[in-house]
Structure formats: C-alpha cells, structure tokens
Amino acid sequence: MSLPKRGQVAAEGLYTKAQRERRDATYWTTVQGVLAPLQFVVFLVSLALVLRFMLTGEGYWLATVSIVVKTLVLYTIMITGAIWEKVVFGQYLLAPAFFWEDVVSFLVIGLHTAYLYLLFNALVDQNTLMLTALAAYFLYVINAAQFLLKLRMARLEGTRELGHA
Numbered sequence: 001m002s003l004p005k006r007g008q009v010a011a012e013g014l015y016t017k018a019q020r021e022r023r024d025a026t027y028w029t030t031v032q033g034v035l036a037p038l039q040f041v042v043f044l045v046s047l048a049l050v051l052r053f054m055l056t057g058e059g060y061w062l063a064t065v066s067i068v069v070k071t072l073v074l075y076t077i078m079i080t081g082a083i084w085e086k087v088v089f090g091q092y093l094l095a096p097a098f099f100w101e102d103v104v105s106f107l108v109i110g111l112h113t114a115y116l117y118l119l120f121n122a123l124v125d126q127n128t129l130m131l132t133a134l135a136a137y138f139l140y141v142i143n144a145a146q147f148l149l150k151l152r153m154a155r156l157e158g159t160r161e162l163g164h165a
Helices: 008-012 017-025 027-056 060-089 096-120 126-164
Strands: none
Touching: 017 060, 027 060, 027 126, 060 096, 060 126, 096 126
C-alpha cells in the first residue's frame, strides 16, 4: 500500500460521486455528526476537570471518571467511524481520503488506552496519569482539527458541485 501524497486528495476531490451518495444516504453519517460534537463537549468538561486537579490537587476522582468517559466515547466514535468509512469507501480504515486522520486517530486511541492501562494497573502516580491524559488530549485536538478541515473541504467541494449542476 502506498501512502497518500500531500495534496493528492484535494486535487482529486474528497469523494467520488458514488462515495458522496453513499455518505449522504448512510445512517452512519448522522451517527458521526452526533458523536463528534458530543465527544468535543465531553473533552472540554474533562479537560477542565483535569486542569483543575493539576492546578489545585483537588477533584482527582472526578477528573479520572471524566477521562474514562472521554475514552469510551472515543472508542465509540472510532468504531462507528470505521463502519462509516467501510460504507462510504469500501474499507474500514485508512481510506486514502482519511488516511492521515486515521493514523493520528490511532495515536490518540493509543494514548487513551495507555492511560487506562496505567490507571487500572496502578503503575504511575496521579500526576503522571493526568499528564498522560493531557498528552492524549493534545493529540485529540490535532485530530479534531484534521477532521474539521476535511469537513470544510467536503462542504466546499459540495458547493462547487452545486455551482456546476
């Protein structure tokens, strides 16, 4: 498998006509459209709780629960996103149009999973756990920005299609 080149997707368009039709027809597009903002809200609440703990030393339990909830929402959006990608592009992950977003998603999931492993096995102290969560959250923000850029690209592409119709 060759890696997509930078700009390759933009030059060819994000979706073919058939992919766009599948995207617009599938229930999984709506699921992603609901889960993405929900995950972002969960992230913001959790980030506030983690920062509160890091700054004051208070609220460890609440911060921990929020990170676990954020991780479960992340797993849910990743699984449903893989299903969406299969329906639209014919493969569960790493479709050329979303290759780099998926790669960064793997890193985000890896760090969230590392956090859970460290937490449930009591391998590190509370501050190290929170720093692990913050590293995962930093990558999550990068990944969210990637997906927002693709959403904007898809909207611009759709607008161009309407203009040519």
